[in-house]
Amino acid sequence: MQTTINWHTVKPESIYMNNEKLSKLEHTIKSDYNNINGIVIIRNGNLAYEKYFNGKSPDDCHNVASVTKSVLSALIGIAIDKGYIKSVEEKVLDFFPKYISDVNKQKQQITIRHLLTMTVPYPYEDWNEPLDILCQQQDWIKYTLDIIGGNGEIGAFKYSTAGAHLLSAILTESTGMSARAFANEHLFTPLGMKEIPNNKMNAYGFDDLFGKNVKGWVHDPNGHSTGGWGLTLTTRDMARFGYLYLNNGVWDRKRILSETWIRDSTEMNSNNYGYLWWLRQEDGLFTYSAIGDGGNVICCIPKMNMVVAISSEFIMNPRDRWPLIKYIISAVL
Template identity: 65%
Template sequence: MNWPAFQRASSCPVGDPASLSRLDEIIAAEFSNITGIVAVKQGSIVYENYYNGFAEEDKQHVASVTKSVLSALIGIAIDKGFIEDENAKVVDFFPEYALDELDVEEQRKDITIRHLLTMTAPHPHDDWQEPLDQLCMQPDWIYYTLSRLGQLGEIGDFKYSTAGAHLLSAILTRSTGLSAREFANGHLFGPAGMHIIPDFPMEAYGFDELFGQGVRGWVHDPGRYSTGGWGLTLTTRDMARFGQLYLNRGRLENKQIIPESWVEKSVAMNPNQYGYLWWLRNEGGIQSYSALGDGGNMICCLPELGMAFAISSTFMINPRDRWFLINDYLIPALS
């Protein structure tokens, strides 16, 4: 693809050749499931390499990086008037469900889109032990999640929930009449020069189709809502393109694709170190915000350096934190 304002630097890769030459050895020894790395600096690709048989046009399931993409879509939908704002009440988007008949906490009625974006809505699971297998066995993922929303905890307390992110996808569809995949193609992927995601109807909802080798395009639930918390496939370049868009405060040349105010709110530091479906970090004086997914998929943006790093990976349990690779090797080599 010929992407304006997102080309290889004329001397790509740039930086310290000795440091870059050690990268392959370090990756093989400590980050063996990485499939691609694209580093962008001031709008140009300054480093790009692929591993484990992957190449530039290969798409990877990016797992929870999907959440950060969905955050952008919510911001775009608000800007275009499909959703009033992030203070809208979640239950108001699902009037056909008889939620008042359920014996659950009243606080469910007070949960807003903002609470889902910031992972501050109560859910009835222990921290980091969400039963996604139970969600995926339901005929109606939306009713299942809504029926549990508001239990075990208080509004405002951080609790990571992938099911909560899926509700955001349903809200987007209820508001726009389009799936998250369709809305992204028209309002984010296409305008930003990323690959359009085709429709791949799902014939089964097993582990392979939802999480494994069978993931294609953007996974959807039995109601055809695009999965909000995982299930999106992107090339490593598309991941970097998305990161660069945030570095540019949502703007590509003369096009404001994501509202600038939404980008600012999404990555503003707070005590939870979690923005609008973005992880926030301040370490060693370096501020960053990242989209993170299982296996080590990562889009890391460092605004003070004008750099974004995209790292795609196959799934593995307990991969090494990609921040060490970025901070200890890539930044020194490419600065």
């Protein structure tokens, strides 16, 4: 298997893909998925398809929303590989010794693995996380530590962006670096991506956190890179990240991430959710995906050695990308 991506477009037939089907993608995207900004398809380490829309180009960065979570998962894995963090079984509260509160026994049992798998209890109803309240806090970490362990039992799936932000803080407590700085050194630069600049934030309104002012990697008022959203990537960089996972953590013949971490991160389970990756088993085909609001997706299809990276402009209720990805899968010969 190639250990880097060949960015020169090859003839689809040479990598066993149907050119006629791929040629119809542009029309389908323009008519049915008009908030897609870019799409890159990598097959067998080769660029099978690349197209941009809405005036975007390969150099444009996109706010990839919750795709950030899967990147953060990789950073936790790298930190464990390098010995900064002992294991996913470490207790969350052990990283925050200055945290003082009415700490119950359940809260004391919460581990890094629980944060990675979204199996921590929180006081809100599932899929109704009050992110607006988090974003109004001066100390996002203390707020999140205060609310974890409420309303439920450890082990039940409950999606949480604040929990992913705690992982970013754990990374910083362990390494002395922000997630952005750690990623630049240990993930982005080794993959040939541009370093993410340190953009100081002077305001924390909606546009600064989620909208048109997002650039680089958003951080909280105390400098922690947002763990659950706020990273900007090019579509090619999204594909690079997916291919690193498909290639079992090796890039350019160098080990970036352990094969064990990738296997554990993407192992199928009853929640269809790994270590901040969405898992799908359908019609005998297994895929794992980094998925963000607006239709941002990095879909890895191991059986076909293929990555589909889709960058999108944020809109409410975008059309589901899975039918589009299934069509691309159908183009494999």
